[in-house]
Amino acid sequence: MPAEIIDGRLLAAQIYGETLAAVERLKGRGVMPGLAVILVGEDPPSKVYVANKEKMARQLGFHSVLKQLPATTSEAELLAEIDALNADPSIHGLLVQSPLPKPLREETMWERIAPAKDVDGFHPMNLGRLAVGQPCLVACTPAGVIEMLVRSGVTIAGKHAVIVGRSIRVGRPLQLLLSLKSKTGDATVTVCHSRTPDIGAFTRQADILIAAIGQPRFVKADMVKPGAVVIDVGINSVPDATKKSGSRLVGDVDFDAVKEVASKISPVPGGVGLMTIAMLMKNTVKACGDLNPAAP
Ligand SMILES: NC(=O)c1ccc[n+]([C@@H]2O[C@H](COP(=O)([O-])OP(=O)(O)OC[C@H]3O[C@@H](n4cnc5c(N)ncnc54)[C@H](OP(=O)(O)O)[C@@H]3O)[C@@H](O)[C@H]2O)c1
Incomplete structure (x- = not known):
């Protein structure tokens, strides 16, 4: 059975609704x-x-x-x-x-x-606080990936999460978030990168597979364990003669083939990219001191 498509637009809309309510409270x-x-x-x-x-x-x-x-x-x-x-x-x-x-x-x-204003979450102070599990502003794309998993009903605790990519923007904070002793962590995490030999040997062990490398359709169906949840962070422009612009966006995952193997998968476009902007707005509200926008 083809995978359930994780709809970034729908999930981002939920976050906007919550953020709007928090903005009203702040105002x-x-x-x-x-x-x-x-x-x-x-x-x-x-x-x-x-x-x-x-x-x-x-x-x-x-x-x-x-x-x-x-x-x-x-x-x-x-x-x-x-x-x-x-x-x-x-x-x-x-x-x-x-x-x-x-x-x-x-x-x-x-x-x-x-x-305190670092809504991208890249300041060493925020990354350090994240590493030790203290409240902080978390980088928007990794935070968006966690929201995607949680709001799609994916259990993270106890799962083996494999991240391909170790950048400060995505892979590194995601590694921390998923491995933290927390409600949205408690996974066992493996991080692969450009010096990892035989990446498929690792990705095939993933219950949750996250691709963030910037290589179009790098993750093939034979690199994915049947039933895995696959989150595609990549945004790559590839030539497409059928488009007026001559190009189109694809992710780091070979979507059409992998959706036949995975249980849930996020598309590109329409996936993590939309969550990133939503999390930026949420972080801005958080930076106003309203640390829990969902609180009454
Ligand atoms: N959806 C969004 O909102 C969003 C946000 C940010 C980024 N992105 C996209 O996500 C992708 C990654 O972005 P980034 O900023 O993390 O990129 P980056 O800073 O260039 O980092 C890429 C990471 O992937 C690894 N890598 C590159 N080629 C690889 C390969 N063939 N095999 C294994 N690992 C490889 C690199 O390994 P080394 O560390 O060894 O060099 C590095 O850790 C890009 O397509 C970017 O456009 C999307």
């Missing part, structure tokens, strides 16, 4: 969540992501600020912009859109953003 206390995004340069996909983030922030009634800077911006200039937004009391969440034009370094910017 009742005189707080309007403020989200600032710094975009450096003219990278077309980044412009689309940022526009989507801004649109959603406005729909939720946030104060939304977009700082567009030229690709020639120096490190000192970018750091000064971050400092100004760190000091702005109307801004609760702040992120610098990646990728940055060379020679700017993302890591330098991550460390400059005030940890």
Whole structure:
């Protein structure tokens, strides 16, 4: 039987509904969540992501600020912009859109953003707090993957989760989240990467398989245990002559073949990407001090 498709749109809509309710509560206390995004340069996909983030922030009634800077911006200039937004009391969440034009370094910017406003969750303080199981702002894509699993009724505790990819954006925080002694953790976690020989030998053992490597359709059906839950984080543009644009988006999983083996699978597009933006909005509310948006 083909896998159940995990509908990112539906799950993201649930999170937006909860976030909207939290925004109303905050406004009742005189707080309007403020989200600032710094975009450096003219990278077309980044412009689309940022526009989507801004649109959603406005729909939720946030104060939304977009700082567009030229690709020639120096490190000192970018750091000064971050400092100004760190000091702005109307801004609760702040992120610098990646990728940055060379020679700017993302890591330098991550460390400059005030940890309390770090809605991307990449500051070493937030990653460190995550590692020790303390409350913190968690990176949006990994947090979105956990929400996807939980809201789809997948039991994580006691399962073997295999993550392919170990980046700071996705694989590393996900490894921490899934292995934490917590309600949404307690899995046994294996992390594979570019130096892992015979990745299929590991992925075939996964009850929960998460692909986050940026290689189109890398995970084939024979790499998946029958009945596994498969979450595809990858977003890859591949040529497609039937499209006006000449290309289309695919994930890191060979969706059509793997859906015949898995029990549940997230699609691309329509999967994790939508959760990521929803979690960014949720994190912005969390950054306002309302640590539990679901609380009455
Ligand atoms: N859906 C979303 O919202 C969202 C958010 C973020 C990223 N993404 C997508 O997720 C994918 C990964 O993003 P990222 O930022 O984590 O990428 P990244 O920083 O480039 O990291 C890629 C990871 O995959 C590993 N890897 C690359 N090729 C591999 C291979 N052939 N076999 C095994 N491991 C391999 C790398 O190993 P090494 O560490 O050994 O180099 C690295 O750990 C991309 O397609 C990206 O567009 C989607």
